[in-house]
Amino acid sequence: MISESQPPQSVRNDETDVDDRRITRISTRELERRWKLVRDHMKERGLDALIVQTERDFTGGYVKWFTDIPAYYPRTVIFHASDMMTVVEHGAAGRRRSLEGKDGENPGVGEILTTSAFPSVNYTQTYDAEAVSDVLSRRGYRKIGLVGAAGMRHGFVACLENTQSGAEISDETDFIDRVKAVKSQEEIALIKQAAQMQDAVFSKVLSRIKPGMRDIEVTALAQYEGQLLGSEQGIFLGMSAKIGQPAFFAQRHFQGRTLRTGDHMSLLIENNGPGGFYPEISRTIVLGKASQELLDGFEIVKEAQDRTLQKFKPGASCREIFLAHNEFMKQKGVPPETRVYSHSQGYDLIERPLIRDDETMSLEEGMNMSVHPAYATSSVFAHICDNYIIEENGVSECLHKTAKQVFER
Numbered sequence: 001m002i003s004e005s006q007p008p009q010s011v012r013n014d015e016t017d018v019d020d021r022r023i024t025r026i027s028t029r030e031l032e033r034r035w036k037l038v039r040d041h042m043k044e045r046g047l048d049a050l051i052v053q054t055e056r057d058f059t060g061g062y063v064k065w066f067t068d069i070p071a072y073y074p075r076t077v078i079f080h081a082s083d084m085m086t087v088v089e090h091g092a093a094g095r096r097r098s099l100e101g102k103d104g105e106n107p108g109v110g111e112i113l114t115t116s117a118f119p120s121v122n123y124t125q126t127y128d129a130e131a132v133s134d135v136l137s138r139r140g141y142r143k144i145g146l147v148g149a150a151g152m153r154h155g156f157v158a159c160l161e162n163t164q165s166g167a168e169i170s171d172e173t174d175f176i177d178r179v180k181a182v183k184s185q186e187e188i189a190l191i192k193q194a195a196q197m198q199d200a201v202f203s204k205v206l207s208r209i210k211p212g213m214r215d216i217e218v219t220a221l222a223q224y225e226g227q228l229l230g231s232e233q234g235i236f237l238g239m240s241a242k243i244g245q246p247a248f249f250a251q252r253h254f255q256g257r258t259l260r261t262g263d264h265m266s267l268l269i270e271n272n273g274p275g276g277f278y279p280e281i282s283r284t285i286v287l288g289k290a291s292q293e294l295l296d297g298f299e300i301v302k303e304a305q306d307r308t309l310q311k312f313k314p315g316a317s318c319r320e321i322f323l324a325h326n327e328f329m330k331q332k333g334v335p336p337e338t339r340v341y342s343h344s345q346g347y348d349l350i351e352r353p354l355i356r357d358d359e360t361m362s363l364e365e366g367m368n369m370s371v372h373p374a375y376a377t378s379s380v381f382a383h384i385c386d387n388y389i390i391e392e393n394g395v396s397e398c399l400h401k402t403a404k405q406v407f408e409r
Contacts, residue, residue: 023230024274026068030186031107037179042081048141050079053152057233061347062148065180076128084110088131125155133163145172177352181344182366191368194273195387195399197229198281201269202402211287215240215255226271234271243291246381262288278345280370281400282385285407297382298406300332304373305384312395318359334375342371365390
């Protein structure tokens with residue numbers, strides 16, 4: 001486990017700058033690996049440009065994957081087939097910065113255009129699309145690919161389709177989803193560091209949690225400790241309850257309850273590590289003695305996790321793994337999964353492939369899989385969550401080193 005007083009070692013850029021403001025950089029070599037994969041695909045498809053847009057960090061990995069910079073306001077990337085990227089982001093209306101690839105903070109970017117648009121202000125929803133469309137039109141592009149179009153704002157896509165009605169627009173999401181999900185060794189190293197960071201965060205919470213704390217104090221402690229170790233973003237779901245009542249995962253709005261002796265708390269730590277990659281971990285903490293029902297429930301989900309891991313290998317069908325999981329849950333007499341109990345992670349908290357019956361992507365070597373089987377009844381919520389890397393013949397060791405148990409304090 002990493003030290004709780006120092007951030008994990010970071011992957012730096014090719015040249016370390018003592019005044020570098022970044023917590024962690026991905027290497028130029030890694031970015032160039034990604035860009036080549038995309039340009040080879042674009043050449044096959046005859047595409048002039050790809051358009052990617054993101055507006056929040058934890059489910060906005062497309063933009064960071066291309067640029068190594070997350071989005072907090074909407075950020076749009078035009079990835080040209082034969083030129084440096086154009087970025088459209090929030091800022092002074094109508095401003096253009098010519099970078100020519102010489103700005104170390106924006107690797108591979110030739111120009112940045114800024115608009116004063118806001119997701120909460122309806123009449124500004126076309127501003128980014130108008131800026132993008134102007135670039136496409138000036139360059140005379142005829143074949144344009146969109147990445148994640150179904151998740152983009154309606155105003156952006158509608159405006160783009162209207163202004164580029166003479167161009168052929170295709171959906172290239174499936175290709176990007178696949179290459180983004182298969183991690184390089186550099187990416188895997190950062191994911192492992194993030195898992196170690198989450199272990200350290202959980203350890204700190206376990207040492208500090210006590211009766212009299214509100215749920216929000218526990219999750220705030222987890223967030224604070226993670227940020228000290230280099231985390232930038234994340235979600236911390238926690239809820240306490242009496243033994244005999246289910247303690248679900250809850251957002252901050254519902255974390256006002258005060259813990260009492262004998263209570264238990266479900267805690268899910270979903271923050272990214274230095275570099276922006278996500279794993280996630282969940283465990284149950286009891287401020288006293290766990291009930292047999294809670295312990296039995298944990299053993300069921302732990303076995304479910306093990307059974308799923310036995311099926312993880314390159315080429316495995318996500319649908320078949322999901323159906324087998326639900327058959328196991330039914331055999332145990334507990335509710336089957338109806339949402340998602342396992343999925344890939346990277347710059348996105350949840351990325352494809354999902355272990356579900358509607359997923360068409362198969363597993364591949366290098367994927368970072370979160371496995372979190374759970375079930376709920378009127379008296380218990382049983383859960384476990386850990387991450388594994390798909391390897392040539394199965395899965396890696398668990399990336400998290402926190403013991404797989406219900407913790408009694």
